[in-house]
Amino acid sequence: MTAAAALAKNRYFPTAIGISSFVAFIALVELLIRVGVINRFIVPMPSDVIAAFPRVIVEEHVLQRFLLTAGEAFSASILVTIFGVAGGVLLYRYHLLRLATETWVAAVAAAPLVLMYPLYLVIFGRSALTIVMMGFTAGLAPIVLKTLEGLLATRRVLINVGKSFNLTSSQQFWKILFPAALPTIFVGLRLGLIFALINIVGVEFLINFGGLGQLINELAERYDLAGTYAAICFVILVSICVFILMERLERWLRPVD
Amino acid sequence: MAETGRLRLPAARPLGLPLRPVTALRIAIIVAVVVIWEAVSASGWLYRDVVPSLVAIGKALYATLSDPTFYFHLGTTAYEIGIAMVIGGLSGLAVGILLGGSKFMSRAYEAYLYYLGPCPKIIFFPIMIMWFGVGPGSKVAMGAISCFFPVALNVAGGMREIDKVLIRVGKSFRANTWQMVTKIYLPAMRHPVINGARLGLGVALIGTLLAETKLSNRGIGFLVIQAYSIFNMPQMYALLIILFVIAIGANTLIGRVGGLDDIKRS
Numbered sequence: 365m366t367a368a369a370a371l372a373k374n375r376y377f378p379t380a381i382g383i384s385s386f387v388a389f390i391a392l393v394e395l396l397i398r399v400g401v402i403n404r405f406i407v408p409m410p411s412d413v414i415a416a417f418p419r420v421i422v423e424e425h426v427l428q429r430f431l432l433t434a435g436e437a438f439s440a441s442i443l444v445t446i447f448g449v450a451g452g453v454l455l456y457r458y459h460l461l462r463l464a465t466e467t468w469v470a471a472v473a474a475a476p477l478v479l480m481y482p483l484y485l486v487i488f489g490r491s492a493l494t495i496v497m498m499g500f501t502a503g504l505a506p507i508v509l510k511t512l513e514g515l516l517a518t519r520r521v522l523i524n525v526g527k528s529f530n531l532t533s534s535q536q537f538w539k540i541l542f543p544a545a546l547p548t549i550f551v552g553l554r555l556g557l558i559f560a561l562i563n564i565v566g567v568e569f570l571i572n573f574g575g576l577g578q579l580i581n582e583l584a585e586r587y588d589l590a591g592t593y594a595a596i597c598f599v600i601l602v603s604i605c606v607f608i609l610m611e612r613l614e615r616w617l618r619p620v621d
Numbered sequence: 622m623a624e625t626g627r628l629r630l631p632a633a634r635p636l637g638l639p640l641r642p643v644t645a646l647r648i649a650i651i652v653a654v655v656v657i658w659e660a661v662s663a664s665g666w667l668y669r670d671v672v673p674s675l676v677a678i679g680k681a682l683y684a685t686l687s688d689p690t691f692y693f694h695l696g697t698t699a700y701e702i703g704i705a706m707v708i709g710g711l712s713g714l715a716v717g718i719l720l721g722g723s724k725f726m727s728r729a730y731e732a733y734l735y736y737l738g739p740c741p742k743i744i745f746f747p748i749m750i751m752w753f754g755v756g757p758g759s760k761v762a763m764g765a766i767s768c769f770f771p772v773a774l775n776v777a778g779g780m781r782e783i784d785k786v787l788i789r790v791g792k793s794f795r796a797n798t799w800q801m802v803t804k805i806y807l808p809a810m811r812h813p814v815i816n817g818a819r820l821g822l823g824v825a826l827i828g829t830l831l832a833e834t835k836l837s838n839r840g841i842g843f844l845v846i847q848a849y850s851i852f853n854m855p856q857m858y859a860l861l862i863i864l865f866v867i868a869i870g871a872n873t874l875i876g877r878v879g880g881l882d883d884i885k886r887s
């Protein structure tokens with residue numbers, strides 16, 4: 365095996381190449397801006413963006429804004445979990461209702477619900493409630509569908525074991541159906557919560573109210589280029605951390621094959 | 622791994638029960654919703670016109686659909702989404718083939734796409750305005766960015782699923798890269814590509830329309846936010862109904878054309 369082939373098979377080499385090419389790209393952008401190829405009034409220098417981080421964090425009260433967005437996301441998560449899982453269980457329990465409405469729920473899941481935000485502004489006002497309700501609306505359908513999918517996929521043998529122990533329908537649900545469906549339900553929760561988070565930050569930006577989304581809008585309106593880029597990077601980092609956390613939780617819940 | 626676009630939607634399936642009770646229940650639900658809606662509308666519990674009468678919404682729907690300026694705005698939005706789909710879709714396809722075709726490239730770069738994919742794209746809108754101006758360019762860019770990620774990730778996944786025998790057949794015929802892409806890769810991963818296009822269209826539509834609601838003077842998104850600013854609620858409901866019908870219809874159409882429903886049923 366040649367040295368190049370051995371390097372390519374190395375576990376860390378591709379990751380190192382990925383990181384180093386990202387850093388090289390940033391350095392190239394910095395250079396192009398410094399020599400005047402890229403207009404610095406359109407794209408700020410990466411060094412300025414990095415330097416803007418402490419300023420944005422301290423002066424723009426990023427922690428409070430983060431907590432506000434996190435609070436909205438948490439409220440939407442609670443609502444979406446309660447109503448989504450309950451909706452899925454309801455459709456599982458009532459066969460006729462499922463047959464009548466499952467395609468409707470699927471259609472809602474495919475609809476661009478975030479475009480309803482002007483309607484929510486009228487109904488709930490320019491407040492955190494609009495943002496929470498928008499997150500709730502966006503995240504509901506995936507959780508209903510995945511809960512239903514998980515419950516329907518429960519192995520027949522497990523249900524028969526419950527019946528052979530003469531479990532009540534409540535015991536059957538809490539001891540057999542729910543634990544068996546939990547990994548799939550969590551896939552739905554992850555999808556629903558990601559949809560909710562995307563919509564919460566997006567609506568904060570669009571209606572210029574709330575936490576991190578509003579921060580980007582405010583900095584852009586002030587034409588604080590470096591600050592805007594720094595705030596966008598911050599939101600991306602927060603989003604990535606949330607996705608990784610959700611992923612870890614899902615893996616932890618998934619049964620070992 | 623984190624992803625937002627893999628929600629498997631149930632396809633219509635043969636019903637276990639006879640059709641009549643299901644149809645009856647559907648009609649009952651629709652009637653109940655209509656009655657509740659009209660009762661709330663007439664009660665005055667909410668602010669005036671927040672829940673307008675269905676008759677008013679119907680009239681607004683008719684007025685909107687018979688207004689020629691609506692079709693100008695619809696054409697503008699369709700043009701922006703079309704260009705966004707071409708740019709975002711083709712670049713997503715190229716990047717997907719590159720990442721899916723090489724384990725090394727995938728391990729080096731796919732994580733970036735994978736974690737950037739579910740981020741709220743609308744936050745890039747201020748940057749797009751600076752780069753492409755306040756006209757249709759920034760809306761196209763928003764749609765293209767939104768569309769790029771699901772297409773690239775689906776194509777990369779599809780590339781990895783291609784039967785190795787097909788690739789070996791292509792290589793044994795000494796096919797060049799272009800021939801490999803057009804004769805082997807694309808036909809073999811038709812379904813992931815179409816699924817990516819379907820997801821891409823959905824998010825491109827959202828990205829473009831949200832950008833129009835934020836800053837524009839044309840397009841359906843502009844009409845929605847204009848209806849909000851002059852408090853014309855029946856028209857806002859009418860526009861949302863039209864948008865949802867178009868979005869769900871386009872989604873279903875791409876799925877049908879690509880034969881995705883057949884896969885789910887088989």
